[in-house]
Structure formats: structure tokens, C-alpha cells
Amino acid sequence: MSLLIYFIIVPLAAAMLTALINVRAKDKASIIPIVAGLILLGLSLYCARQLNFAQVLIYKIGGWLPPLGMSLVVDGLSGLLLVAVNLISLLVLVYSSKYMRHYTDDWKFYSLFLIMLCGMNGVLLSSDLFNLYVFLEIASLSGYALVAFGVSAEDLEASFKYMVMGAMASIFILLGIAMLYSYTSTLNMAEMAQALSTRPAGFLISFVSVLFLAGFGLKAALVPFHAWLPDAHSSAPSPVSAVLSGLVIKTLGIYALSRVFFNCLGISNKVLMALMFLGALSMVVGAFLALKQSDIKRMLAYSSISQIGYIVFALGVGTPLAILGALFHILNHAASKSALFLNAGTIERAIGTRDINKMGGLNAKLPVTGYTSLMGSMSISGIPPFAGFWSKLLIIIAAVQAGQIAYSAVAVIVSIVTLIYYLRFHTKVFLGIPAQNTAEVKEACGAIKWPVIILGFICLAGGLLLIPSFRDFLNRGVDVLVSGINYKDAIFQAVK
Amino acid sequence: MSLYFMCLILFSVGLYSVVRKRNIIKIIIGIGIIEYSVNLFIILIGYRLQGRAPILARDQTIENMVDPLTQAMALTTIVIGLSLIFIAVTLAIRIYEKYGTFDITKIRRLRG
Numbered sequence: 167m168s169l170l171i172y173f174i175i176v177p178l179a180a181a182m183l184t185a186l187i188n189v190r191a192k193d194k195a196s197i198i199p200i201v202a203g204l205i206l207l208g209l210s211l212y213c214a215r216q217l218n219f220a221q222v223l224i225y226k227i228g229g230w231l232p233p234l235g236m237s238l239v240v241d242g243l244s245g246l247l248l249v250a251v252n253l254i255s256l257l258v259l260v261y262s263s264k265y266m267r268h269y270t271d272d273w274k275f276y277s278l279f280l281i282m283l284c285g286m287n288g289v290l291l292s293s294d295l296f297n298l299y300v301f302l303e304i305a306s307l308s309g310y311a312l313v314a315f316g317v318s319a320e321d322l323e324a325s326f327k328y329m330v331m332g333a334m335a336s337i338f339i340l341l342g343i344a345m346l347y348s349y350t351s352t353l354n355m356a357e358m359a360q361a362l363s364t365r366p367a368g369f370l371i372s373f374v375s376v377l378f379l380a381g382f383g384l385k386a387a388l389v390p391f392h393a394w395l396p397d398a399h400s401s402a403p404s405p406v407s408a409v410l411s412g413l414v415i416k417t418l419g420i421y422a423l424s425r426v427f428f429n430c431l432g433i434s435n436k437v438l439m440a441l442m443f444l445g446a447l448s449m450v451v452g453a454f455l456a457l458k459q460s461d462i463k464r465m466l467a468y469s470s471i472s473q474i475g476y477i478v479f480a481l482g483v484g485t486p487l488a489i490l491g492a493l494f495h496i497l498n499h500a501a502s503k504s505a506l507f508l509n510a511g512t513i514e515r516a517i518g519t520r521d522i523n524k525m526g527g528l529n530a531k532l533p534v535t536g537y538t539s540l541m542g543s544m545s546i547s548g549i550p551p552f553a554g555f556w557s558k559l560l561i562i563i564a565a566v567q568a569g570q571i572a573y574s575a576v577a578v579i580v581s582i583v584t585l586i587y588y589l590r591f592h593t594k595v596f597l598g599i600p601a602q603n604t605a606e607v608k609e610a611c612g613a614i615k616w617p618v619i620i621l622g623f624i625c626l627a628g629g630l631l632l633i634p635s636f637r638d639f640l641n642r643g644v645d646v647l648v649s650g651i652n653y654k655d656a657i658f659q660a661v662k
Numbered sequence: 663m664s665l666y667f668m669c670l671i672l673f674s675v676g677l678y679s680v681v682r683k684r685n686i687i688k689i690i691i692g693i694g695i696i697e698y699s700v701n702l703f704i705i706l707i708g709y710r711l712q713g714r715a716p717i718l719a720r721d722q723t724i725e726n727m728v729d730p731l732t733q734a735m736a737l738t739t740i741v742i743g744l745s746l747i748f749i750a751v752t753l754a755i756r757i758y759e760k761y762g763t764f765d766i767t768k769i770r771r772l773r774g
Contacts, residue, residue, distance in 0.1 A: 319760040
């Protein structure tokens, strides 16, 4: 499958072209990025379809076989996330074609955004630990720059905080990779799983596990490591917050974490317990801190921490049903949180404030924003027909089946708290008496409306992914994680 | 062994600087020091005592060579570290323009 390399070439080339052509005319800077986004979405859908016929798609760079050369691999798990990443990035690019016009030099935004997209695609494709680290750094570095894109005092402060934390996380990950390399003399994940399975799990593996847990935990903003997220995600321009909250913490944090722990190191009971505890802690802390926020984007950022907690908790439960719930919740949270962040941007642009107490009655003025926000909120808080309900239900059922009654009670309570703060957000912002500052608000144009309408529709109809004819899409991802370190056999077969 | 220990000391010096110092520039220097210590560690992993450069020549047999892969890794991490420091210093300059100070205890507008 030589097509896989285009997941990295297309965004990089488009980033370079956008910077080279450097269109000052306001409308045109977004054309190349949107075309690139369309190509990437087509590619990822094609790959997801090809996975029906082959378990693993592999591309050997330069024709070298894996122990010597690097290879790009798409399996069920990365195929699932590739579709989500490229679909939501495309929608966000369409949204920002209108939204980012108010910033000077918006072509720089598109360039950085495409580099970040390249990094995320690279993380999903790489089958090599050091490669994964390099792409992770590409995505994070452009993320730091994007958070500071508005160059106001708050943006810079948030970006610096994010950068220091992110740099520490990357160093922990690099240290872990170096130690694993010295123990197994290989960087390829399949080879490494092979080498580790023949040796006793000693002190080194526990130490490396702690390093990876801290590193990827920082990238995913699990609770003891979450301090940077509310600042960074609320200060960034809204399209950036949508991608950071919807995609970056999932690909750089959760995907990388689960790939390394499940498929490379081999998951042990201690790690599962740690993931379950950290997940439950993030759920509770995130939800209760979100409850008292009056800034909408800050509230959404804390809610991201809480939902990441659900995903990590479900991965920690570790049964196939729980992993299905976790993967499904990744998709649902990506769709609903990006819709909510984009809508927060529209609201901020329309009335010039992010303070919940200064808003009211926006539903009459911005009906599309109001209804799509309602869909996103209901999906996140888990109200029945919406997609988020099914994923939360799966997670809680799986936790009960695994005998974790106390944890599943916590999950149910947090779900109620989530509903409370989203209802408070909705009633204060969209219902009630119109505030004075809403008098001149007009409905936004098509480029702002359609992406959130599509995301809202995904929130509403996402539950259909669970019906048997579509379910393979999710189940292939579950199979990859459930197979654990035996995943290496599939890679070795595909290489031959 | 003592080399690894000194590498650890370098790491701790950098970590101390990141965690304890208030000046943004000193924090950035700390990040730089940590990166160097990790690079040093990576190079040390591939080092063999009395080893020679891994260059294949036709008339020679190489018995004891250092690992070239770790050197390539260190090269890559140096480049990544460079771009990280670059972004960090750019941010520091802009922060100084806005706040007029490098003291992180005074750069606190974000709360909650």
C-alpha cells in the first residue's frame, strides 16, 4: 500500500505550498488546506475500506524490511482514528476559512495546522517507537505555536505553560524509548514485543511503564498532569481548541498510550489498575471543576479532562466490551467537543465575551449554533438517542460485568454532574431573556454553519455505528487492542 | 557506570532548574540541560569500550564497533530540541513585551 505515505506527504506539501504562495487575499489562503483535507479524508476512507480485505496495511519506506527499515502500518485501531482525525480536521478547516479571517496572516495558521495534522497522521501510522516520538513532537511543537496564535498576553502565558509541560512529557517518553532500546536492541514495536516476550519482566519494564504513563498521561491531560489543559484549550483560537480537545489529546495521549502498553510492553494488571484509578480520578476532578466555571471555553476544557477520564477508565477495565466503549467514546467525544468548541468560537465572535453570566437568549438569534450545541451537550452528557449515551452505557455495563461496582457508580454520578453543567451552560447561554449585547447578532454564514451541522448530525446518528453492519469498523479496532502482544504476529505475516 | 551517574546528575540539575527557578529564561535553560542529558544517555547506550566508528570498508573486518543507530537518534533529538528552544525563546520574548517581566510568579492572568 504505497498510498499510506501520502498521509504524511500531502499535509506537509500543502503546508509548504500555503507558506510559499502566502496569499494575502483574504479568501484564498484556505483553498490549498481544504483541498488537502479533502484528499486526506478520501484516503482515510479508502484505507478503512481496504481493511475489510486485509488485517494490516503496510508500507515499507524505501523497500527495506522492518527490522532494518521503517514501515508505516494501518490496522483496525489506527484506521478508525485516521478517519476521525481527517474528517474533523477537514470540517475545522472549512470553519476556519471564515473564522480565521479576523486574524492577521491567516496563512500561518493553515501552515501550522497542516503540520499538526501531519504529526497526528504520523503518530497513527508509525510502527516504530522513535518514529512515533518524532511525529509526536511535530504535532506538539506546532500545537504550542497554535495556542499562542492570537499573541495576547493570556495566549502566550498558556502556551508557555503548555510548552514546559509538553517538553517534560516528551523527555520522559524519549527516556523510556532509549531504555527500551538498550534492553531489546530494536525500535520496531512488533520486534520489541517479540524480544520482550522472551525475557522476564524485570524492574526495567516497570520503570519504563511509569515513564510512559507520566509522559503520555501529560499529553492526554490525565488528572495529576492536567494543569496545562484548561489554560491552553481556552486561550487558543476556537478552531485550534476544537482540534486540540477533540483530536490531539486522543492521538498523542490515548492512542499512543494504548498502542505502547497493549501492543508493545504487554499490559499487566498493575498498569490496568493504574489506568482505572487515573481515569476515575480525572472523571471526578474534571467534572467538579467544570461545574464552577463561568468561562464557556474553560468549562468545555475541564469537561474534556472528565471525558478523557471515561476513556482511560474504560481502557483500564480492559474487557473487549469496555475497549469497544472506549473507542466509541473517543469518536463521540471528538465529534461533540469539536462542535461545542466551534460554537463557543461563534458565540465569542458574535457577542464579544466568553462569560456565561453575560449571555442569554441566544437561541433566537443563532438558532443553528443553539441546536448544534444542544446536540453536542446531550451527546456528551449521555442522553438516550444521542451517540454519547451508547458509549457511556457500554463503559458502565462493562465495568459492572468486570466487578468494578464502586467505579461504575462513580461513572454514573459523574455522568449526572456532566448533565448538570451542560444544562446550566445551555439555559444560561441560549434560553432565557436575551441579554443586551445580543441585539445586533446575526446568523453566521455557510462556512461557519455547515461544519457544526455535520458534527451535530454525527452526534445524533453516531449510535448507528453499533448496529451490526457498521460494527466491524469499531470491532477491528477492539481486536487490535484485545490481541495484546500477539499483535506482532499480524505484522510479521503482513511483512512477508 | 560513573558516566551514567554523571548523566543523572545533569538531568537533576536541569529538572531543578525547571521546577524551582522563577525566571522564564532559566526554565528554558533547564529544559535545554535536560535535553542534553538525555542525548548523552542515548549516546552512552550505543557506546562500546574501545569501539570504533561503524564504517564498512572492503578490506577490513570490524569486530568492535559503536552502535550507529543511537547516534542517528541523538542527531534527531538535537534537531527537535533546537526547534523547541526556538519556540520557547520566541514565546519568552513576546511574554516580556506583554508583561514586562520574566518572573513567572507575576505572569498569572489565567485562573480557575
